[in-house]
Amino acid sequence: MNSTLLYGHRVIEHRIDVPLVHDDPRRGTIPLFARELQPKNLTPDTPVVLYLQGGPGFPSPRPTELGGWLAELLSDHRVVLLDQRGTGRSGRIDVQGGVPSAEILTHYRQDSICADAELLRQHLGLQTWSLFGQSFGGFCITHYLSTYPGSVDYAYLTGGLPGINNDADEVYRHTYSALTRRHREFFRRYPWAEKQIREISHHLNNEEEILPTGERLSSRRFRTVGIELGRGTGLENLAYLLEEPFHSRAGKKCLRGDFLEEVGRRTSFHTAPLYAVMHESIYGGVVSGATAWAAARVAESLPGFSENADPTDSSEPFYLYGEHIFPWQFQEDAALQPFASVAEELARKRDWPQLYDAEALAENPAICAAAIYLDDIFVPLELSQRTAAYFRDLRPWISNQYHHNGIAQDGAAIVRRLINLTRNF
Incomplete structure (x- = not known):
């Protein structure tokens, strides 16, 4: 257990081994890493909150400065930043480390992540703790509260209250509908952007453009830059990308090198292949099939x-994609190509275990608060509201002030609001 200081706060590293398959410990273990930050005013009674990162497939933040939601929590909590299995220092999965089988990867969803967290809670000697989850972290919290009724005092969810009685098709119908509305907003603010998107896509359908990583850029891969529309500053960031993408060389158009580099960065899963591989699997087992x-x-x-x-x-609309994963990405993205067969197996798997339990949520004594974003194009408002009704005590805050990544924009204020909701009514 290593210890250091960050702006006067003690930082402790925790490493434990957890079963690869919690139901069958004989199958070996994997490492689990968490970084704990302790407030300067630490007392024996200081409560502990576990942060569950969005994803799946992303490690917990590596703080270099203390601000936003982390500083707000640190004012009166010990904060535990967990690298979920398969990410960061918890046995990161990527091509360089070898591609696991599809069967192994079925143990990298919410249920296994929460079982890991329970072992971490016990390792820390805690009777209970609180949970704070962004996006997929909220999916994990919903499973946690379905499964471990005596472990949680308070739970705070931001942009991450999942549907618990719908299939993945319904999720995506809602997200495409919200994305359509977001495109309309984008095109109103930047009327030239639709023409630019169409022109780039047409060009890519007819000319070969090579990314700095050596892959040909297709129009369908280019369209995945639309994930930016789900972020608070996404309209501006996307507009800056699109404002001048072309060179003219000997009277012929070609895409600029900086544009290709930026599109390649935004559309590659080199830093988080597990996100693409596991993304739709997090909806398996909500309903059968x-x-x-x-x-x-x-x-x-x-x-x-x-x-x-x-x-x-x-005469027809033409849109970018959002937080959507497609089988062709495992052909076109070099970082994903070695995962193509396991991703296909996961897509065909029918017998996923159930992730959520409405009756257990209705009985769990934890007090919960959720920031539900009216314009969220990743986690549908309609499904979040439906799920909120199942909780014994969930206090929703529905807001049009933020988008899906609200905590990146105004994390301290959002955390304060959620904490106050759990204490003051």
């Missing part, structure tokens, strides 16, 4: 989202 590339299937049924939508047909 396979997810079966739900985002891709639903897209084909909606105007403007088809993979083969014609960017030159001005």
Whole structure:
């Protein structure tokens, strides 16, 4: 257990081994890493909150300065930053370390992450703790509260209250609908952007453009930059990317090198392959059956989202994609190509274990508060509201002030609001 100081706060590193398969410890262990930050005014009674990162497939933050939601929590909590299994220092999964089987990867969802967290709580000698989860972290919290009724005092969810009685198709129908509305807002603010998107896509359909990583950029891969529309400053960031993408060379258009570099960075999963591999699996077991590339299937049924939508047909809409994963990404992204067969197996898997228990949520004594964003294009408002009704005590805050990554924009204020909700009514 290493210890250091960060701006006067003690930082402790925790490492434990946890079962790869919690139901069968004979199958060996994997490492689990967490970084604990202790407040300067630490007392024996200082409460502990576990932060569950969004994803899946991303490690917990590496704080270099103390601000936002982390500083707010540190004012009166010990804060534990967990690297969820398969990320960071908890046995990161990537091509360089070897591609696990699809069966192994079924143990990298919410249920296994929460079982890991329970072992970490016991390792820390805690009877109870609180939970704070952003996005997928809220999915983990909802499973945690379905499974471990005596472990949590308070739970705070931001942009991450999942549907618990719907299939992945319904999730994606809602997200595409919200993304359509967000495009309209984008095109109102930047009227030239739609023409630019169509022109770039048409160009990529007819000319070879090579990313700095050596892969040909397709129009469908380019369209995944639309994930930016789900972020608070996303309209501006996307507009800056699009404002001048072309060179003219010998009378012929070609994409600029800086544009190709930036699009390549935004559309590669080199830093987090597990996110792409596991993304639709987090919806498996909510209802029975396979997810079966739900985002891709639903897209084909909606105007403007088809993979083969014609960017030159001005009579039809033409949209970018959001937080959606497609099977062709495992062909086009070099970071994902070695995972193609396991991703296909996961998409076909039908017998996922159930993740959420409405009756258990109705009985769990934890006091919960959730920031539910009206314009969230990743976690649908309608499904979050439906789920909120199942909790014994969940206090929703529905806001149009933020988008999905609200805590990145105004984390301290959001945390204060959620904590006050759990204490003051």
